[in-house]
Amino acid sequence: NRDRVLQSERLNVVSELAASVSHEMRNPLTVTSGFLQLLNKSKTITPEEKRYVEFSLLELNRAEKIISDYLSFAKPQSDNMVFSNMKEEAEYTMNIIMPFATTHKVEVHFSFSNTLNISYDKNQIQQGLINLYKNGIEAMKDKGGGLLTIHFSEKKQDILITIRDTGIGMTKEEISRLGKPYYSTKEEGTGLGMLMAYSAINKVKGNIEVESEKGKGTTFRITIPT
Numbered sequence: 001n002r003d004r005v006l007q008s009e010r011l012n013v014v015s016e017l018a019a020s021v022s023h024e025m026r027n028p029l030t031v032t033s034g035f036l037q038l039l040n041k042s043k044t045i046t047p048e049e050k051r052y053v054e055f056s057l058l059e060l061n062r063a064e065k066i067i068s069d070y071l072s073f074a075k076p077q078s079d080n081m082v083f084s085n086m087k088e089e090a091e092y093t094m095n096i097i098m099p100f101a102t103t104h105k106v107e108v109h110f111s112f113s114n115t116l117n118i119s120y121d122k123n124q125i126q127q128g129l130i131n132l133y134k135n136g137i138e139a140m141k142d143k144g145g146g147l148l149t150i151h152f153s154e155k156k157q158d159i160l161i162t163i164r165d166t167g168i169g170m171t172k173e174e175i176s177r178l179g180k181p182y183y184s185t186k187e188e189g190t191g192l193g194m195l196m197a198y199s200a201i202n203k204v205k206g207n208i209e210v211e212s213e214k215g216k217g218t219t220f221r222i223t224i225p226t
């Protein structure tokens with residue numbers, strides 16, 4: 001019980017910190033977005049350059065949404081809510097992560113075979129998934145690469161999502177720290193990714209199981225009831 005109180009106090013601190021960081025981040029994002037929009041109207045811009053600019057604008061927009069989500073950490077905004085099978089989010093997040101995977105010599109195997117619909121907050125699910133994929137890739141980068149397997153499926157009334165990497169793995173002790181705010185073993189880690197992922201899965205009443213072996217890799221198994 002004391003643990004639970006501690007955990008929720010931590011969540012409050014994170015929300016407050018996130019709110020002020022978000023506030024500070026909004027201005028540079030808005031300025032960058034403004035200049036990109038100007039660039040987009042240039043008469044000498046090539047179609048290919050235009051594509052890059054538009055993608056950057058989409059991503060900036062996305063950053064803005066993520067910030068908004070941190071601000072409303074505990075309360076999903078109704079306009080982000082959808083009733084769907086997550087296929088769009090699964091494919092979108094996969095595409096987003098591809099360049100990062102390629103850079104770190106990580107091969108990605110992706111499969112999607114579920115048709116069950118649930119209500120969820122689009123942005124939070126996207127952010128949660130991206131955090132898990134990113135951690136998987138980062139766990140393999142020091143091994144010179146590896147394989148990230150992402151699998152969406154269904155079993156009876158549950159949606160199952162498996163995210164497996166062939167990275168450095170974790171000890172039981174390390175696993176038990178996952179999701180604690182600011183817990184990070186990385187030089188430039190935020191220690192907020194897993195917290196965000198757990199929070200997003202919690203909100204759809206889902207559950208995350210972790211299986212890991214030091215030096216071998218890690219599997220996250222997410223079960224979401226419909």
Ligand code: ADP
Nearest residue numbers: 135136139184185186189190191192193194218
């Ligand atoms: P960050 O990635 O910024 O360090 P996270 O909250 O995303 O913060 O992750 C916290 C820590 O959990 C990581 O620093 C890492 O030690 C561990 N971790 C998370 N996912 C994995 C994984 N797939 N393989 C190995 N370690 C992991």
Ligand code: MG
Nearest residue numbers: 131135193194
């Ligand atoms: Mg992370």
